[in-house]
Amino acid sequence: MDNFKFHVYTEIFFGKGEIKNLPATLGKYGKNVLFAYGGGSIKKNGIYEQVMELLSETFNVVEFANIEPNPTLDSVKRGVALCRNHSIDVILAVGGGSVIDCTKAVAAARYYEGDPWDLVLDSRKITKALPIVTVLTMAGTGSEMNRGSVITNKEKMLKLGMGAPVTMPQATVIDPTYLFTLPPIQTAAGAADTFSHVLESYFKKGEDAFIQDKMSEAVMLTVIKYAPIAIKEPENYAARANLAWASSLALNGLTGNGKSGAWSIHAIEHELSAYYDLTHGVGLAILIPAWLKHILNEQSVDRIAALGVNVFKISDQQDKFEIAKKTIGAMEQFFASLGIPMRLTDVGIDEEKFELMAEKAVKYGALKHAYVPMTKEDVIQIYQLCK
Amino acid sequence: MDNFKFHVYTEIFFGKGEIKNLPATLGKYGKNVLFAYGGGSIKKNGIYEQVMELLSETFNVVEFANIEPNPTLDSVKRGVALCRNHSIDVILAVGGGSVIDCTKAVAAARYYEGDPWDLVLDSRKITKALPIVTVLTMAGTGSEMNRGSVITNKEKMLKLGMGAPVTMPQATVIDPTYLFTLPPIQTAAGAADTFSHVLESYFKKGEDAFIQDKMSEAVMLTVIKYAPIAIKEPENYAARANLAWASSLALNGLTGNGKSGAWSIHAIEHELSAYYDLTHGVGLAILIPAWLKHILNEQSVDRIAALGVNVFKISDQQDKFEIAKKTIGAMEQFFASLGIPMRLTDVGIDEEKFELMAEKAVKYGALKHAYVPMTKEDVIQIYQLCK
Numbered sequence: 001m002d003n004f005k006f007h008v009y010t011e012i013f014f015g016k017g018e019i020k021n022l023p024a025t026l027g028k029y030g031k032n033v034l035f036a037y038g039g040g041s042i043k044k045n046g047i048y049e050q051v052m053e054l055l056s057e058t059f060n061v062v063e064f065a066n067i068e069p070n071p072t073l074d075s076v077k078r079g080v081a082l083c084r085n086h087s088i089d090v091i092l093a094v095g096g097g098s099v100i101d102c103t104k105a106v107a108a109a110r111y112y113e114g115d116p117w118d119l120v121l122d123s124r125k126i127t128k129a130l131p132i133v134t135v136l137t138m139a140g141t142g143s144e145m146n147r148g149s150v151i152t153n154k155e156k157m158l159k160l161g162m163g164a165p166v167t168m169p170q171a172t173v174i175d176p177t178y179l180f181t182l183p184p185i186q187t188a189a190g191a192a193d194t195f196s197h198v199l200e201s202y203f204k205k206g207e208d209a210f211i212q213d214k215m216s217e218a219v220m221l222t223v224i225k226y227a228p229i230a231i232k233e234p235e236n237y238a239a240r241a242n243l244a245w246a247s248s249l250a251l252n253g254l255t256g257n258g259k260s261g262a263w264s265i266h267a268i269e270h271e272l273s274a275y276y277d278l279t280h281g282v283g284l285a286i287l288i289p290a291w292l293k294h295i296l297n298e299q300s301v302d303r304i305a306a307l308g309v310n311v312f313k314i315s316d317q318q319d320k321f322e323i324a325k326k327t328i329g330a331m332e333q334f335f336a337s338l339g340i341p342m343r344l345t346d347v348g349i350d351e352e353k354f355e356l357m358a359e360k361a362v363k364y365g366a367l368k369h370a371y372v373p374m375t376k377e378d379v380i381q382i383y384q385l386c387k
Numbered sequence: 388m389d390n391f392k393f394h395v396y397t398e399i400f401f402g403k404g405e406i407k408n409l410p411a412t413l414g415k416y417g418k419n420v421l422f423a424y425g426g427g428s429i430k431k432n433g434i435y436e437q438v439m440e441l442l443s444e445t446f447n448v449v450e451f452a453n454i455e456p457n458p459t460l461d462s463v464k465r466g467v468a469l470c471r472n473h474s475i476d477v478i479l480a481v482g483g484g485s486v487i488d489c490t491k492a493v494a495a496a497r498y499y500e501g502d503p504w505d506l507v508l509d510s511r512k513i514t515k516a517l518p519i520v521t522v523l524t525m526a527g528t529g530s531e532m533n534r535g536s537v538i539t540n541k542e543k544m545l546k547l548g549m550g551a552p553v554t555m556p557q558a559t560v561i562d563p564t565y566l567f568t569l570p571p572i573q574t575a576a577g578a579a580d581t582f583s584h585v586l587e588s589y590f591k592k593g594e595d596a597f598i599q600d601k602m603s604e605a606v607m608l609t610v611i612k613y614a615p616i617a618i619k620e621p622e623n624y625a626a627r628a629n630l631a632w633a634s635s636l637a638l639n640g641l642t643g644n645g646k647s648g649a650w651s652i653h654a655i656e657h658e659l660s661a662y663y664d665l666t667h668g669v670g671l672a673i674l675i676p677a678w679l680k681h682i683l684n685e686q687s688v689d690r691i692a693a694l695g696v697n698v699f700k701i702s703d704q705q706d707k708f709e710i711a712k713k714t715i716g717a718m719e720q721f722f723a724s725l726g727i728p729m730r731l732t733d734v735g736i737d738e739e740k741f742e743l744m745a746e747k748a749v750k751y752g753a754l755k756h757a758y759v760p761m762t763k764e765d766v767i768q769i770y771q772l773c774k
Contacts, residue, residue, distance in 0.1 A: 003402025
């Protein structure tokens with residue numbers, strides 16, 4: 001097991017009605033609150049009203065609305081201006097990963113005089129950040145319990161990650177009932193995102209990080225059990241609760257700390273959703289089986305087979321390559337069963353940019369340090385497998 | 388899943404050599420350090436020297452030595468006096484659960500004018516505590532990453548738990564090489580303690596806390612794999628690392644939050660180690676199979692069988708009572724294989740105090756709220772099964 005640091009200081013308020021903790025939690029930091037949210041679904045499902053009722057008497061609430069999926073540098077700049085103009089003390093992010101990611105960049109850029117993009121390119125420049133409190137309305141990214149953030153620069157056509165110890169949310173409200181109104185494809189995409197996060201950990205280097213791998217399997221088993229239920233019965237509390245908590249635990253260091261090497265699939269996906277505005281989780285679900293097919297060889301077969309036996313309950317009484325192939329098939333079938341379109345052509349993506357995206361994925365994703373190192377040609381082949 | 392709060396703010400420095408972070412970590416809180424430790428094993432294995440070398444130039448180090456296993460109220464009072472007399476800013480606990488538990492009580496009692504025992508009887512009286520930093524030298528209790536503490540009052544013959552949000556360590560160094568010199572029985576007792584913590588969670592109420600149960604299984608699988616290796620090869624880094632991290636994750640809320648009801652086995656054990664100064668983990672290992680035998684019935688059988696199938700890999704192709712009985716047998720055999728004496732008579736305990744201990748266990752353990760509610764008679768029967 002590699003040396004690691006683990007410091008997840010986010011305070012979680014989990015369960016129905018836990019939003020009641022918001023005033024006391026925000027109040028620790030001051031009176032001026034930047035209320036960040038996305039396209040307005042929170043106005044339809046009542047969460048916006050609930051927040052305003054809780055805060056409007058005691059706090060000065062400044063709204064930061066219309067944060068887009070795959071949040072852009074332009075939104076970050078807009079948020080920074082609001083923070084400065086209104087002497088914001090604390091940011092309240094109500095949404096999924098996009099809203100929370102955007103506020104992390106805003107929180108850090110508030111204290112940085114240069115272009116916020118500098119902080120995306122080099123997170124070591126982040127020294128201070130406004131405190132962030134989040135209310136989760138979509139499960140999957142895990143952003144509510146970690147420091148990471150992904151920002152899109154439309155001008156440069158880049159989608160890159162950033163993060164520092166100070167950009168982790170101070171507190172997060174996870175109320176599973178807030179996920180009841182998610183459309184099936186969002187539920188499916190979120191589940192695929194959660195699954196992918198632990199899969200990336202599972203395929204990091206480090207053979208003896210056993211407990212981390214068992215934690216990863218715990219998350220995958222949870223997604224496999226509850227994603228189909230949440231899609232069929234959107235108001236099934238147990239399903240929403242398990243998926244939400246799985247999402248937070250999938251990317252807070254529990255499964256990845258102690259292992260080494262770069263992630264593989266996310267870098268390849270980020271290019272897709274940077275160029276095509278594809279839902280991140282959908283892109284991941286399409287890529288995962290293709291990536292596994294591409295890397296299957298004498299070195300990786302045991303790991304893929306372990307995944308199949310422990311998670312997909314495939315019998316270990318057969319040839320390991322047979323198990324591995326069945327594992328990949330089971331995974332593809334699982335994502336398809338959630339209603340995710342599983343071919344790039346299904347989501348309107350053709351070969352045109354394969355070469356360009358592959359080049360960028362290798363460059364920005366450090367794919368030469370991945371579990372199975374990747375060249376541009378490897379990535380093109382993976383995109384080809386997804387056609 | 389029940390509502391829960393999760394706030395584990397302890398910063399973990401995990402791995403060989405990570406003690407190097409001590410000066411910077413302690414330095415955040417001040418110059419006057421109370422250096423707490425136990426019977427002196429850290430003077431034999433070099434950790435004492437290492438700590439002194441790192442701290443002696445920059446800090447005023449006050450030693451608080453000879454904290455006993457099952458730390459007593461008298462030790463707590465001694466520590467409080469040292470804190471007050473030397474204007475201590477931060478406590479450094481170097482040891483296992485006993486040393487860390489003792490410092491939690493000291494840290495809180497430092498700011499309490501009355502008898503520290505008041506805080507054990509009612510943790511709501513804890514409002515403030517000195518910051519605690521720990522260096523782990525024995526894995527098992529999980530005290531390095533939670534708020535809880537168990538203190539023994541010799542005069543009243545009581546061993547009770549306490550804890551508050553402010554008594555959680557701020558930071559913890561877990562260097563697996565510090566566990567290399569642990570004698571086999573301590574390794575075994577620590578493994579049994581870790582196992583018991585997730586077992587208590589596994590048998591709390593809450594059928595749909597699925598991810599919590601899968602995390603519990605992850606910890607149990609880790610203990611089953613690595614405890615025998617660590618006993619056979621005390622310097623096996625992977626084994627020590629996995630056991631240590633399992634120990635911290637077993638009792639920080641990951642496996643128990645979201646489920647309800649009182650613990651069962653710990654209350655019954657605490658009476659044993661209060662009256663007989665038995666090693667806590669040994670007492671737990673003796674009691675667990677007996678408790679399971681006692682509670683096995685139509686209501687509990689599915690849960691016990693799930694444990695057997697998922698953790699002990701017992702075939703599910705048989706009658707569920709058969710699976711449950713094999714599970715209990717496998718568990719007993721596992722603990723025995725670690726070299727733990729498995730009968731109370733083996734550790735010099737006879738029937739004399741069974742009735743008295745049972746009465747106290749029911750009273751202080753809130754056993755009527757356990758997964759299977761217990762009366763005094765139930766507890767006596769469990770002790771009888773352990774003879």
